[in-house]
Amino acid sequence: MEWSTHEVVSATGITSRTLRHYDQIGLLKPSSLSAGGLRHYNQLALVRLQRILLLRELGLPLADIAAVLEGQSSDITALQQQRQHLLRQKERIDAQMRSVEDTINALRKGETIMPKTMFEGFDHSQYEDEVRQRWGDDAAQRSNTWWDGLGEQGRQRFQQELEDLNDAWDQVIAECEAPVSEAAQDVAERHVRWLGSSWQTAHMPRSAVKGIAQMYVDDERFAANYTRVSPAGAQFVCTAVQHYADQHLTEEP
Amino acid sequence: MEWSTHEVVSATGITSRTLRHYDQIGLLKPSSLSAGGLRHYNQLALVRLQRILLLRELGLPLADIAAVLEGQSSDITALQQQRQHLLRQKERIDAQMRSVEDTINALRKGETIMPKTMFEGFDHSQYEDEVRQRWGDDAAQRSNTWWDGLGEQGRQRFQQELEDLNDAWDQVIAECEAPVSEAAQDVAERHVRWLGSSWQTAHMPRSAVKGIAQMYVDDERFAANYTRVSPAGAQFVCTAVQHYADQHLTEEP
DNA sequence: TCTACTGGATGACGCTACGTCAACCGCAAG
DNA sequence: CTTGCGGTTGACGTAGCGTCATCCAGTAGA
Numbered sequence A, B: 001m002e003w004s005t006h007e008v009v010s011a012t013g014i015t016s017r018t019l020r021h022y023d024q025i026g027l028l029k030p031s032s033l034s035a036g037g038l039r040h041y042n043q044l045a046l047v048r049l050q051r052i053l054l055l056r057e058l059g060l061p062l063a064d065i066a067a068v069l070e071g072q073s074s075d076i077t078a079l080q081q082q083r084q085h086l087l088r089q090k091e092r093i094d095a096q097m098r099s100v101e102d103t104i105n106a107l108r109k110g111e112t113i114m115p116k117t118m119f120e121g122f123d124h125s126q127y128e129d130e131v132r133q134r135w136g137d138d139a140a141q142r143s144n145t146w147w148d149g150l151g152e153q154g155r156q157r158f159q160q161e162l163e164d165l166n167d168a169w170d171q172v173i174a175e176c177e178a179p180v181s182e183a184a185q186d187v188a189e190r191h192v193r194w195l196g197s198s199w200q201t202a203h204m205p206r207s208a209v210k211g212i213a214q215m216y217v218d219d220e221r222f223a224a225n226y227t228r229v230s231p232a233g234a235q236f237v238c239t240a241v242q243h244y245a246d247q248h249l250t251e252e253p
Numbered sequence C: 001t002c003t004a005c006t007g008g009a010t011g012a013c014g015c016t017a018c019g020t021c022a023a024c025c026g027c028a029a030g
Numbered sequence D: 001c002t003t004g005c006g007g008t009t010g011a012c013g014t015a016g017c018g019t020c021a022t023c024c025a026g027t028a029g030a
Helices: A005-012 A016-024 A043-057 A062-069 A075-108 A128-174 A182-197 A206-218 A233-248 B005-012 B016-024 B043-057 B062-069 B075-108 B128-174 B182-197 B206-218 B233-248
Strands: A032-034 A038-041 B039-041
Touching: A005 A016, A005 A038, A005 A043, A016 A038, A038 A043, A043 A062, A043 B075, A062 A075, A075 B043, A075 B075, A128 A182, A128 A233, A182 A233, A206 A233, B005 B016, B005 B039, B005 B043, B016 B039, B039 B043, B043 B062, B062 B075, B128 B182, B128 B233, B182 B206, B182 B233, B206 B233
Parallel strands: none
Antiparallel strands: A032 A038
């Protein structure tokens, strides 16, 4: 008692293409072929197909299903792995859903996805109130959106580059080079690029960079980053960055 | 102020292949090319890249991201759709996880994934106790596993074919054909195949089919399905199916 | 007997978002 | 002149089929 492709198709709801695919990859061979190469499946094949479809509905990849059916791997093991896999997927989706919700809420408040401020690298949560006072609520929220959107890797890289920069500044400060020296200007360029890597409007005007640099002197919390080897460190960094901005940046795009 | 591929790569954590891919599909063109075709990105491009990566982390497909960035579709709309999409995925994964758990538990109790009984089509939950009494707990649980593994479409098809069969039986019974008539035997063949579509061991022995057919008479709940047009309907179906089994089925594989 | 129709068959390409070679190229240092 | 860096352009592979385009065998109707 054998069944034709059409019969199997209408009984199981899969397509003939699927049957041929399973034949091609060796997952389910027809029990016999009739004239013209027509595929026919006997009960043995149908049982195998049922198992395939059952495991497929559980989300197992066909390769794993094949391994289970060939007895090369335990069904329990495969399903436990699948459970782990599903768990990871679930967590990822949950995280994405939260981010999507947050971003939608941010957008509804009339914000753009692009904007950002330049504070995140120092300490994101610690200075939020400060950001709010100086640049308004919008800036703080935009900042959050950007920072959250960066992802863990992005945040780590951003922080890492900041630390590397601080080390580089410490070094040129310790070497008593002038702020306009080549070594200091090289670090200044890196610093500006680092700022630019999180600067979210099209053009980063010279005045913005110079204003930020000025803050490194005016705000002791930022200054603290650059006075580790010398009290004059903050002024050094400020001068170096402002000089670089004067030399290489423009006010208008 | 432009950045090379290498700089963009190390700043964002994406690969150069990704940048070239985005170039190919027109999602992010480099702002300029230098000798040898080297790609360079200015701030405008980097801003765009930041938005791309943000939306990518939310799980949006690149095509949707492109549409948003080109202003062809609203960002809020796109994210709301994405939220729906994630919700559907979440539900699917949750369902799969439950099924995987159930199947693992069934397997731990020493059961095979394959087995099944022939009751599901009539009423799956209603007769569970009955199945348990006649065939033991194992059979009932295997039955659940199989039934659950079928999926909603599979269950609907299984039910639909049963209803079609019942209608076909009603018709031949009403036409006063003999159980051995060609018309009745045609329906019997369909009936046996329907049984076989859910029969999960390799061979369906003649005696099993005949036993099931006998139940259509002995068990009034099954009989009720075939006595809608005539009180003799159940006996008719039983005789027809048993005759078919005698003619076309074997005891051993 | 010719023809249309059924119910398939076999390629082959398409889809997502890149990873992963292989082969090559321009420029700079040794 | 060669080596190395930092890239470039193809081109194929991934999972699981969907979707053509083309062809073919057997059957029923004219």
